[in-house]
Amino acid sequence: MKFLTQEDTKRICDKVMSMTKADECIVTINGGRTGNIRYARNAVSTAGLVENATMGVAVAYGKKQGIATINEFDDKSLEKALRIAEDLAKLAPENPEFMPAVSKQQFRATDTFSAKTAAIDPEFRAQTAAYSIEASRKNKLVSAGFFTDNTSFNTIANSNGVFGHQEATGVDFTCTVRTEDGRGSGWVKRSATDVSRFDAREASDVAIEKALRSVEAKALEPGRYTVILKPAATSELIGFMLGGFDARQADEGRSFLSKKGGGNRMGEKLFDQQVNIWSDPWDKDVGVLPWDGNTMLARERMDMIKDGRVSALDYSLFWAKKQGVRAIGSPGNMIMGGTSKSTQELIANTKKGVLVTRTWYIRLVDPQSVLLTGLTRDGTFYIENGKIKHPIKNFRFNESPVTMLNNIEEIGKPEIIAGDEVQYSMMIPAMKVRDFNFTSLSDAV
Amino acid sequence: MERRAFLNISGIALGSMLVPVFGNAIAAEELLNPLAAKFKKTLADVALNAATEAGASYCDVRIGRYLNQFITTRDLNVENVVNTESAGVGVRVICNGAYGFAATSDMSPDSVANAARQAVAIAKANSKLQTEAVRLAPVKGVGEVSWATPIKKDWRAVPIKEKAELLIAANKAGLDAGASFMQSLMFQVNQQKYFASTDGSYIDQDVHRMWMPVFATAVDKATNKFRSRQGLSTPVGMGYEYLDGLAKDKVKAAGGVTTLYKNSYDLIEDARACGKQAKEKLTAKSVAPGKYDLVLSPEHMYLTIHESVGHPTELDRVLGYEANYAGTSFATLDKWETKKFKYGAERVNIFADKTNPGSLGAVGYDDEGVKCKKWDIIKDGILVNYQATRDQAHIINEKESHGCSYADSWSSVQFQRMPNISLAAGKKKLSPDQMVADVKKGIYIVGAGSFSIDQQRYNFQFGGQLFYEINNGKIGAQLEDVAYQSNTQEFWNACSAICDESDWRLGGSFFDGKGQPSQVSTVSHGSSTTRFNGINVINTARKIG
Numbered sequence: 001m002k003f004l005t006q007e008d009t010k011r012i013c014d015k016v017m018s019m020t021k022a023d024e025c026i027v028t029i030n031g032g033r034t035g036n037i038r039y040a041r042n043a044v045s046t047a048g049l050v051e052n053a054t055m056g057v058a059v060a061y062g063k064k065q066g067i068a069t070i071n072e073f074d075d076k077s078l079e080k081a082l083r084i085a086e087d088l089a090k091l092a093p094e095n096p097e098f099m100p101a102v103s104k105q106q107f108r109a110t111d112t113f114s115a116k117t118a119a120i121d122p123e124f125r126a127q128t129a130a131y132s133i134e135a136s137r138k139n140k141l142v143s144a145g146f147f148t149d150n151t152s153f154n155t156i157a158n159s160n161g162v163f164g165h166q167e168a169t170g171v172d173f174t175c176t177v178r179t180e181d182g183r184g185s186g187w188v189k190r191s192a193t194d195v196s197r198f199d200a201r202e203a204s205d206v207a208i209e210k211a212l213r214s215v216e217a218k219a220l221e222p223g224r225y226t227v228i229l230k231p232a233a234t235s236e237l238i239g240f241m242l243g244g245f246d247a248r249q250a251d252e253g254r255s256f257l258s259k260k261g262g263g264n265r266m267g268e269k270l271f272d273q274q275v276n277i278w279s280d281p282w283d284k285d286v287g288v289l290p291w292d293g294n295t296m297l298a299r300e301r302m303d304m305i306k307d308g309r310v311s312a313l314d315y316s317l318f319w320a321k322k323q324g325v326r327a328i329g330s331p332g333n334m335i336m337g338g339t340s341k342s343t344q345e346l347i348a349n350t351k352k353g354v355l356v357t358r359t360w361y362i363r364l365v366d367p368q369s370v371l372l373t374g375l376t377r378d379g380t381f382y383i384e385n386g387k388i389k390h391p392i393k394n395f396r397f398n399e400s401p402v403t404m405l406n407n408i409e410e411i412g413k414p415e416i417i418a419g420d421e422v423q424y425s426m427m428i429p430a431m432k433v434r435d436f437n438f439t440s441l442s443d444a445v
Numbered sequence: 446m447e448r449r450a451f452l453n454i455s456g457i458a459l460g461s462m463l464v465p466v467f468g469n470a471i472a473a474e475e476l477l478n479p480l481a482a483k484f485k486k487t488l489a490d491v492a493l494n495a496a497t498e499a500g501a502s503y504c505d506v507r508i509g510r511y512l513n514q515f516i517t518t519r520d521l522n523v524e525n526v527v528n529t530e531s532a533g534v535g536v537r538v539i540c541n542g543a544y545g546f547a548a549t550s551d552m553s554p555d556s557v558a559n560a561a562r563q564a565v566a567i568a569k570a571n572s573k574l575q576t577e578a579v580r581l582a583p584v585k586g587v588g589e590v591s592w593a594t595p596i597k598k599d600w601r602a603v604p605i606k607e608k609a610e611l612l613i614a615a616n617k618a619g620l621d622a623g624a625s626f627m628q629s630l631m632f633q634v635n636q637q638k639y640f641a642s643t644d645g646s647y648i649d650q651d652v653h654r655m656w657m658p659v660f661a662t663a664v665d666k667a668t669n670k671f672r673s674r675q676g677l678s679t680p681v682g683m684g685y686e687y688l689d690g691l692a693k694d695k696v697k698a699a700g701g702v703t704t705l706y707k708n709s710y711d712l713i714e715d716a717r718a719c720g721k722q723a724k725e726k727l728t729a730k731s732v733a734p735g736k737y738d739l740v741l742s743p744e745h746m747y748l749t750i751h752e753s754v755g756h757p758t759e760l761d762r763v764l765g766y767e768a769n770y771a772g773t774s775f776a777t778l779d780k781w782e783t784k785k786f787k788y789g790a791e792r793v794n795i796f797a798d799k800t801n802p803g804s805l806g807a808v809g810y811d812d813e814g815v816k817c818k819k820w821d822i823i824k825d826g827i828l829v830n831y832q833a834t835r836d837q838a839h840i841i842n843e844k845e846s847h848g849c850s851y852a853d854s855w856s857s858v859q860f861q862r863m864p865n866i867s868l869a870a871g872k873k874k875l876s877p878d879q880m881v882a883d884v885k886k887g888i889y890i891v892g893a894g895s896f897s898i899d900q901q902r903y904n905f906q907f908g909g910q911l912f913y914e915i916n917n918g919k920i921g922a923q924l925e926d927v928a929y930q931s932n933t934q935e936f937w938n939a940c941s942a943i944c945d946e947s948d949w950r951l952g953g954s955f956f957d958g959k960g961q962p963s964q965v966s967t968v969s970h971g972s973s974t975t976r977f978n979g980i981n982v983i984n985t986a987r988k989i990g
Contacts, residue, residue: 038961040766044574046858047567048546067527071550084528091605093523126574144768146961176769182777187769252626253664253671256989260669270990363897365908365928368671369987373906373928375899396897396904396930402989439983440930442904443775 004031004053004073004153006165012055013157016078022059022086024101025159028293029055032152037125040144042133047125053153059085063098066090099317104161105298111287114194117169118151124195125149132175132204141211143204145175149195154289162296166289171195172418175204176378177211178445184391185445186210187358187378189232191418191425193287210357210379217391219441220382226353226409227436228346228383231417231428233356233376234404239422240362241370241401242277242334245304247313251323256370256402257310264313271308271405278303279331279424285416286425292329299329305405331424338414338429346412346432348386353432355381355388359397362421370400375442394445395438407434479637480510480532482649486589488557489641492536495558497643499565501538501545503581505642506561507812508534508552509855512635514600518612519628520620526605533855536561540568542578548856582838582846584815586645592809593651595802596684600633600655603685611688615659615716622717623724624661625671629716632656632680632955638812646814654805654967655687656680656955657712661719665727672726672925674719675910677703677744677892678710680955680967682807688712696950698742699877699889699974700920702913705744707950708803722911722923729925732912734984738887738941739929739977740880745909746868747952747970748893753933754788754795755866755970757902758822760831760841770961772900775933776828781841786828789937794869795823797832799848804865804969805953812859815848822866826938834861853964860960867951867971871943877974880942887915888927888982893952895928906930908985926986936977944973 004012013027031053038046055078056069066088070081128147136143149171157163173190188207192198241256250257250264257265281288281299290299295317303311320327347355357379365371376394383389412430419426489506496504510532517525533550534557545568547560600608608631616627634654641647659676681687690711698705703718741749757774761767780786789795799806799817810816813835821829835846852859881889892910899905912924931939953969 034962036962040768041764043576044571045766046544046546047571048858050856052550067525069529088526088528092526093606093609095522095524097522097524122570142765142768144765146769148962174769178765178768178773182773253666253669254626254662254673255671258664258666258669258671260666262666265990268990360900361897363895365895365906365985366926366987367673369989371985371987373895373897375897375904377900394899396899396906398906398983398985400987400989403987406990440904440906440981442899443932444772444899444901444903 004029009153009155009165010163012073012078013155013163016057016082017157017159019079019082020059020086022061022089024060026058026101026296027055027157029053029155030152032150034148034150035120035122035125036146036148037129038146039129039133042137042143044129047122055081057081057085059089060098061089063094063096064089064092065095065098066092097318099321101158101160102162102296105291105296107164107290107298109166110281110290111284112166112168112193112289114169117149117171117193117195120149120195128173128200131200135204135208136177139208139212140180141177141208142180143175143177145173147171147173156291156293156296158296164291168289169193171198173198173200173203175207177207179211179215183445184211184215185378186214189417191416214379214391217393219393222395222438222440224435224437226350226432226434228343228350228353228355228430228432230343230357230430231415232358234431235417235419235426235428236359236362236422237372237401237404238336238428239334239419239424239426240364240372242304242424243422244370245314247315247323248319250313256368257313266310266313269309270402271305272408273308274408274411275305275308275405276337277305278335279333280335281332283333283335286333286335286427288332288425292332295327295329297327297329299332302328302331304334333425335427336414336429338411341410341412343412343430346410346430347383347388349410350383350386350432353383354392355383365398370402371398372400373398375444394442396440396442397437398439399437404433404436409434479651485639485649486641486647488534488552488554489639489647491554492534492557492561493641493643495561496536496538496565499562501540501565501568503539503643504536504561505640505813506534506536507852507855508639510637511854514633516605516608516612516631518609518616518630520616520626521613523609523613531854534560535852535855535858536564537858538564538568539579540565541572543568543572543575544579545571546858579836580839581835582843584644584813584835584846587648588645589647591649594653594682594807596653596686598685600685601635611712615712618713618717619659619661619720622720623663624720625664626662627660627716627720629659630657640810640812640814642814644814648810648814650809652808653684654680654682655685657688659712659716659719661723663723663727670727672723674723674726675892676715676719677705677910678712678715679951680805680953681803682805683803690714698891699740699881700913702920703891703911705742725923726925729923731986732924732927732982732984734982736979737982738884739980740877740884740887740889740915741975741977742891743950743972743974744892744952745890746972746975748896749907750866750868750970750972751954751968752896752898753902753905753936754822755863755968757933758831759861759863760833760837761861763831764840767959771959775901775903781828784827787826787938788823788828788934789826790940791826792871792943793823793826793937793940795866796821796869797847797864797866799864801865801969801971804951805967806865806969811848811850812852813846813850815846815850817848820847832861832864837861851966853966857964862959862966863957863968865969868943868975870946870949870973873945875942875944877944877948880944880974880976881915881920882918883942884915885917888924889913889915889920890927903932905933926984927982928985929980929982931980936980939977939979940975941978942976944975948973
C-alpha cells in the first residue's frame with residue numbers, strides 16, 4: 001500500500017464528493033504502516049509489519065445517513081463504497097438527532113510527526129528486543145515485551161469545504177521482567193512521538209531493577225495508606241474519569257457530574273486546589289491532530305479542571321446545539337500540571353507510605369461516584385522515613401479518582417504516559433496521595 | 446501509539462463502550478454470496494506450494510471472509526447501521542524450526558504466493574534467535590470437509606427495518622416500565638473460514654454468532670441518584686432464531702424475582718424488566734458488608750468461570766508467553782504435576798468443550814485444522830489439564846492438540862485461545878429454590894457486573910446486575926452496592942452446592958481480549974445455579990464532593 005500524500009488524498013476526497021447527489025458527503029482517509037516485535041521467555045515470539053489504508057465515506061439525505069469504508073483506492077472501489085453508503089442511507093430510518101456536516105474549519109498544524117520514527121526498520125525493532133533479552137539473561141531474569149511503531153497519514157474532508165491532512169508517528173514499548181522463580185516482577189512503559197526520546201536500554205534497566213528489588217515481598221495489612229503513585233498507577237484512573245466529562249450524560253442526570261435537581265456541576269470545586277488538567281493539541285510532548293475526527297471540528301486548548309474546579313465539559317454537536325453551547329472538537333490528549341520534583345523527592349518527604357509503580361485491570365464499580373477497582377502490579381514498595389524499606393505484596397484497591405484528586409499532598413514532575421484502555425495521550429505527574437483505599441491483598445507477582 | 450479502529454457506542458454508564466470494528470462496509474445483499482470452495486482450494490494450493498518450494502517444512506493457509514452488521518439504538522432513535530466486510534489470506538509456515546507469518550488482502554495467486562514466500566523469509570530470520578524448535582503435535586489430514594453453525598434463521602436475510610423496529614420496541618418497553626434512558630444494540634457476525642495445510646486438510650467452515658445487549662438507566666434528579674440494569678441475554682453461536690423468545694425457553698429465577706432465558710430470548714420482555722428493575726434499584730437497600738453464602742445464577746457464573754478458571758488454565762499464560770500483557774497464572778505446571786492440586790471442592794467438575802451447540806466457541810475444526818472435542822480441566826476438584834494448541838501439546842504430555850487455536854482475522858496470526866469452559870451440573874436433583882431454602886444468610890446474584898482479577902488470577906472482585914438478600918431460606922428485598930472479593934482457590938473450595946442439569950445454561954463473552962497486538966475472541970461458559978459459602982461481600986457505595 002502506497003503512503004498517500006496530501007495531494008493524493010485531496011484528489012481522492014474531491015473525486016468521491018463530486019460523484020454523489022446526496023445532500024452532504026463526508027470523507028476520511030487514514031492509513032500507514034505499523035511494525036512490531038513481541039518476545040517472551042527471553043526469545044522473540046512474533047514480528048510483523050502491516051501496511052493498510054482505509055477510506056470512510058458518509059452521505060446523508062435529510063436526516064438519514066449511511067456509512068461505508070473500503071481499503072482499495074481504484075476508481076471502481078471508491079465509487080462502490082460511495083454507492084453502498086448511499087444505499088445504507090436510503091435504508092436507514094431517519095435519526096431526529098442527526099447533525100449536518102460542520103462548516104469550513106481552520107486547522108493549525110500540530111507536532112505529531114518525527115522523521116526518525118518513520119525510518120524505524122526491522123533491525124531497530126530486533127535490537128530493542130535484544131537489549132531487553134540480553135540484559136535479562138545476564139541477570140538470570142526472564143523478559144517479555146512488545147515494541148510497536150507506527151507512521152500514519154490522516155485526512156478529513158466534507159462537502160462544506162472542510163479539509164485537513166497531517167502525518168503522525170508514535171512508538172510504544174512495554175516490558176515485563178520476572179525472576180526465574182516468579183517471586184519478583186518489574187515493568188516499564190515508554191511512549192513517544194519521536195523515537196530519539198526512547199532509550200531501549202534505559203527502559204529495560206528500569207524493569208530489570210524493579211524485578212530484582214521486588215523479590216521477598218512482605219504482606220502489609222490492607223487499609224488506607226499514604227501512597228506515591230507513579231504516572232502508570234494513575235493514568236488509567238484519571239483517563240477513565242475524564243472520559244466521563246460528557247455534558248449530555250451530566251445534564252441527563254446519569255453522571256458523577258450531574259447536579260442535584262438537574263443540570264451539571266460545571267464550575268464546582270470537586271478536586272484539590274493543586275489539580276490542573278488541560279488538553280492542548282499543540283503540546284510539544286503529547287501533540288495530537290488539530291481536529292476531532294468524529295465531528296471534524298477544530299480542537300482548541302481546553303482547561304478541563306482549573307485550580308480544582310470543573311472548567312469544561314465535552315459536548316456532542318447535537319447536545320451543544322440543544323443547550324446553546326459553542327461546540328469544540330473533543331480533546332485527544334490530557335495534561336496534568338505538576339512541579340519539578342522527582343519521585344525520589346516525594347519519597348524523601350514521606351514518613352510512612354506505599355510506592356505504586358502501576359495499577360492494572362481497572363473496572364468501574366459504581367458510575368455514581370466513579371468508584372474504580374483494580375490492583376497494584378510490578379513494583380509495590382513500603383516507604384519509611386523517606387526511604388524505600390522493602391517490597392510489599394500487591395493490593396486490590398477500591399477508590400474513586402475524584403477522591404484521589406481531593407487527597408493530594410504533593411505533586412511531582414509530569415511524564416508522558418500512554419494509557420492501556422483510555423483514549424488519550426497523557427502527561428501525568430507522580431503524586432503523593434493520603435488515605436488511598438486498599439481493600440485486600442493479592443498473592444500475584 | 447497503539448490504537449485500533451473502534452466503533453464508539455456512547456451512553457452506556459460512564460463514558461462509552463468501545464467495540465472493535467474489523468473490515469469494510471458492504472451492502473447486505475452481498476453478504477449471502479460465499480466464495481466458491483473450488484476457488485479457495487486453488488488459492489490455498491498456491492500458498493502451500495509456494496511455501497514448500499521456499500523451504501517450509503509445514504504451511505497452513507487461512508482464507509477468511511468476515512461479515513458483520515451492527516445496529517445501535519438510543520431511546521426511540523436508530524443511531525447507526527454499519528455493515529462491514531473483511532476478506533484476505535493469512536499464511537503461517539515453519540522453516541528451520543521457527544514460525545513465520547504473512548497476510549494479504551489481495552486474493553490473486555501472485556500475491557498469495559508472495560505472502561507465502563514472505564512468511565518463509567520471516568521464519569528464516571526468526572530461526573536465528575530461536576532457542577528451541579517448534580514441535581507440532583501430529584494431525585491427520587481430513588481431505589475436503591465442511592462445517593457450519595446449525596442456524597435456523599440467517600440474520601443476513603432479515604430486513605434491517607425489522608431488526609431496527611425490534612430494538613426500538615424494546616427501548617420503548619423499558620421506557621414505559623420506568624427507565625429514564627434505554628440503549629439496545631444488535632451484533633451479528635458471520636465468519637466464512639477456509640483452512641488448508643500441508644497435512645492434507647481443506648476445511649470450509651461457515652460460523653454464525655449474535656448478541657443483543659440492552660441497557661436501562663433510571664434517574665432520580667431530586668436525589669441525584671442513577672442506577673442501571675443490563676439485559677440478561679447471552680451472546681450465542683446461533684442464528685436469528687435466538688430472538689424467538691419461546692415460552693419453553695423461559696426460566697423462573699429463584700423466588701420468581703425475574704425471568705431468565707435458556708435457548709432463545711424475549712428481548713422486549715427483558716427490556717421491560719430492565720426498565721422496571723433499574724427504577725427499583727434507586728430505592729433498594731444498601732448491603733451490610735460481611736460474610737454471606739452466595740447463590741449465583743448461570744447469567745452471573747459465566748464471568749466468574751471465565752476469569753477464575755478459563756484464563757488461569759490457558760497454557761500460554763502458564764508458560765509465560767502472556768507475561769507482558771494479560772499476565773501469567775497461579776495454576777503452574779508443578780501444581781498440575783502433583784495430580785493433587787485442589788482447585789476446588791470435590792463437587793467441582795469443569796470441562797472444556799468446543800462442540801457444545803449454540804455456544805460461541807463451537808466450530809468443527811480450530812484454526813490449525815484440529816477437530817474439536819471435549820476434555821476435563823478440573824475433575825472432582827483436582828486440576829487435571831490445560832488448554833493447548835499443537836505446539837504446546839508435548840509440554841503437558843498430550844499426544845494431540847486440544848484444538849484451541851484461533852485468530853480473530855485472516856490478517857492475525859493464530860494462537861492459543863480459550864475454548865468454552867463450563868461447570869458440570871450437580872449430580873443430585875436440586876432446583877435454585879431448593880438451594881436457597883438451605884441458606885440462612887445469603888445473597889442471590891443474577892447477571893454479570895463489574896469484574897476485576899489480578900494478573901495471576903488469585904484475587905478477584907465481582908459485581909452483578911440484580912442482588913436479593915436471602916434470610917432463613919427465603920429470598921427477600923432487593924439489595925444494592927454489592928461486590929464480592931475472594932481468592933480463586935478458596936472460592937472454588939467454598940462451593941457448597943450445584944443445581945442439577947435442568948438448570949444448566951450458557952452465558953458468554955463477545956469481546957475477550959488477549960495478545961499483542963491485541964486480538965478479540967468469543968467464548969461461552971455453562972453452569973447451573975451454584976452456591977459458595979462464607980464469601981466476603983463489600984459495600985461499594987461512596988460519597989464524592
